[in-house]
Amino acid sequence: MRLGSDHVRVRVPATSANLGPGFDALGLALAHHDEIEVRALGSTEVTVEVTGEGAGEVEVGEDHLVVRALRTALDRVGAPQVGVHLRCANAIPHGRGMGSSAAAVVAGVLAARMLVTEPEALDDAAVLALATEMEGHPDNAAPALLGGATIAWTTLGGPRATVLPVHDDVVPVLLVPTVRCATRTARGVLPAQVPHVDAAFTAGRAALLVQALCHRPELLLDATADRLHQDYRAHVMPDTWELVRALREAGQAAVVSGAGPTVLVLERASAGDAGARVRAEVLAGLGGDGAWRTLTPGVSATGAVAERV
Structure with a gap:
């Protein structure tokens, strides 16, 4: 050719x-x-x-x-x-x-x-x-x-x-730290086997996430729950996991973005600036409001x- x-x-x-x-x-x-x-x-x-x-x-x-x-x-x-x-x-x-x-x-x-x-x-x-x-x-x-x-x-x-x-109400927000984490490091801490109950839980939430992304954004918090990989990675990115946990407790659909350490929050446009206020309060409470850069790319x-x- x-x-x-x-x-x-x-x-x-x-x-x-x-x-x-x-x-x-x-x-x-x-x-x-x-x-x-x-x-x-x-x-x-x-x-x-x-x-x-x-x-x-x-x-x-x-x-x-x-x-x-x-x-x-x-x-x-x-x-x-x-x-x-x-x-x-x-x-x-x-x-x-x-x-x-x-x-x-x-x-x-x-x-x-x-x-x-x-x-x-x-x-x-x-x-x-x-x-x-x-x-x-x-x-x-x-x-x-x-x-x-x-x-x-x-x-x-x-x-x-x-x-x-993707439903028009779904808005991705990224909290990007200054630190990095190699994908091989994040994958290297995952176990070869996981409990059946955790696998079943995660499979159900993955199926629900498709519905939430496409049709029911109000389900995003429940739909983004995971037991398959994020907990196991917590010790290699403790600040990320602490932020994910705190945001979820505050009602935000927060997850680790890929292999991390960026945090992805799937917000709803219909909520206005409520999500930004929650993020600001959570970051201030963790003392990390200056350590994360916020991106709202769409x-x-x-x-x-x-x-x-």
Whole structure:
């Protein structure tokens, strides 16, 4: 396959995975985006410019995650490798449970889609498969690619995902700390087995969460209760878990965003500024009102967008 373009742009959203009980399955696309620009070069040179989140920290050569994903996708469809000039304007915090690595992978694969002469060779199913292969699971990649709220699962034929229509009353609010937590650390503390009663409880709440997100936002507090993973992670992010616990006791549908340590609160637009008052009171009571940055991005309904320039 040949290259059909030498200049593309991709805009990809942050995501929050799990949403409480939907461990490794549910995810939500957030209107808080990274933007990348890729130019294919006639030489073998690779240059990476990063502004915003991750500047001065991430790899700026072949090991940059967007470049790795781009190369993997080009190989997969039999397209030639080229030199790359990559510009990344990053808004998604790194190591905070907001899907920064999934966004980078999806962005790289979509950039490859726009570079080749037959973009249909990298349709959404192929993009999700490649992103899952690189990420290990599809819960962040699916909403980053497709937008909205998604349910992702795996079959013998590969990962699959479906999009849920999020109710207009559902408003995601993120409380982002300055500290980070690596996904491998958060996953490493999970037990190999959990009590049957906890698994049954969480399965029921995950099913209820679909109803709450789509049709009954008043059920969000009950629907976001989890016994499968969050309790086990408490000791590696104690401030996060203390904030989740305090917000839930105050009636807020608070969960750990992805692997943490960001806290996601699913509020209701119809409640006005009541949620903001509750959050302020809870943070003040915990003495952490200056340690958390609040983001209110809204839901990204479209997911990633790629275009030839």
